[in-house]
Amino acid sequence: MPIALLALLLLTIALPARAQTFVDECRVARLAAKPAPREAQGRLGAPPALLTQAEIELTAACMAAALDRSFAAVGDAALRRVREWAPMSRSFKASEHGTFLRVYANPQAAESYARYEEGPRMPQGAIVIKRSFRVEPDGRARPHRIYVMEKMGAGYETGINDWRFAAYEPNGTLVGETGGRDNARVRFCAECHAAAREQDFLIFVLPKFRINSIGE
Numbered sequence: 566m567p568i569a570l571l572a573l574l575l576l577t578i579a580l581p582a583r584a585q586t587f588v589d590e591c592r593v594a595r596l597a598a599k600p601a602p603r604e605a606q607g608r609l610g611a612p613p614a615l616l617t618q619a620e621i622e623l624t625a626a627c628m629a630a631a632l633d634r635s636f637a638a639v640g641d642a643a644l645r646r647v648r649e650w651a652p653m654s655r656s657f658k659a660s661e662h663g664t665f666l667r668v669y670a671n672p673q674a675a676e677s678y679a680r681y682e683e684g685p686r687m688p689q690g691a692i693v694i695k696r697s698f699r700v701e702p703d704g705r706a707r708p709h710r711i712y713v714m715e716k717m718g719a720g721y722e723t724g725i726n727d728w729r730f731a732a733y734e735p736n737g738t739l740v741g742e743t744g745g746r747d748n749a750r751v752r753f754c755a756e757c758h759a760a761a762r763e764q765d766f767l768i769f770v771l772p773k774f775r776i777n778s779i780g781e
């Protein structure tokens with residue numbers, strides 16, 4: 566086999582492996598000892614039963630540094646400060662396919678977001694993000710994609726209230742952004758969020774996960 570071809574082959578094997586970096590010290594001990602059936606990871610619309618709330622919180626605390634590194638890797642000055650932003654949901658919550666996520670808002674967005682359906686339209690500079698990690702049925706945990714909604718200047722894209730929807734791989738690589746590069750790869754974000762057009766495209770976490778709700 567020619568060397569160039571071999572190098573290409575090795576590169577294609579190595580690249581996905583790099584995007585799938587597990588954080589060894591955050592492996593969920595119970596699942597490492599006895600893996601859950603794959604169905605426990607859940608499907609779209611069906612909350613997974615993979616982790617208990619205590620395990621979610623323990624894993625989230627353990628994953629914090631790795632998630633920070635992901636955000637830093639994007640190379641956007643605003644996203645580097647994400648650790649100073651206010652959480653907009655009570656804890657990380659289970660989502661589809663074994664991912665766990667939590668919403669955060671920057672200072673320009675927090676006050677309005679925390680009023681949920683009653684909040685005014687977001688000002689320019691508002692950024693709302695989702696931090697997320699993923700857990701395999703055998704307990705291995707790794708950072709998951711970064712989701713961003715950033716309110717741009719008037720005229721950026723009026724049809725979606727000038728939001729920039731963007732997704733990044735955990736290694737910081739841009740998947741796509743509305744109004745910018747690889748726009749087609751993130752149109753589905755805007756399409757689903759358009760259901761909440763009346764709320765400035767914000768869908769909000771379920772009331773029981775909101776920071777202002779009492780009890781559960």
Ligand code: HEC
Pocket residue numbers: 666668693694695712713714730731732751753754755757758766767768769770771
């Ligand atoms: C199938 C529907 C759907 C798609 C597609 C979707 N989202 Fe969302 N998004 C939601 C829901 C539902 C919430 C509310 C929070 C929750 O329950 O996780 C949300 C919340 C958010 C939030 C927090 C702000 C808010 O609306 O409350 C951000 C940021 C976000 N999504 C970004 C994105 C990005 C970026 C994409 C595309 C890569 C995307 N979303 C694709 C349904 C969707």
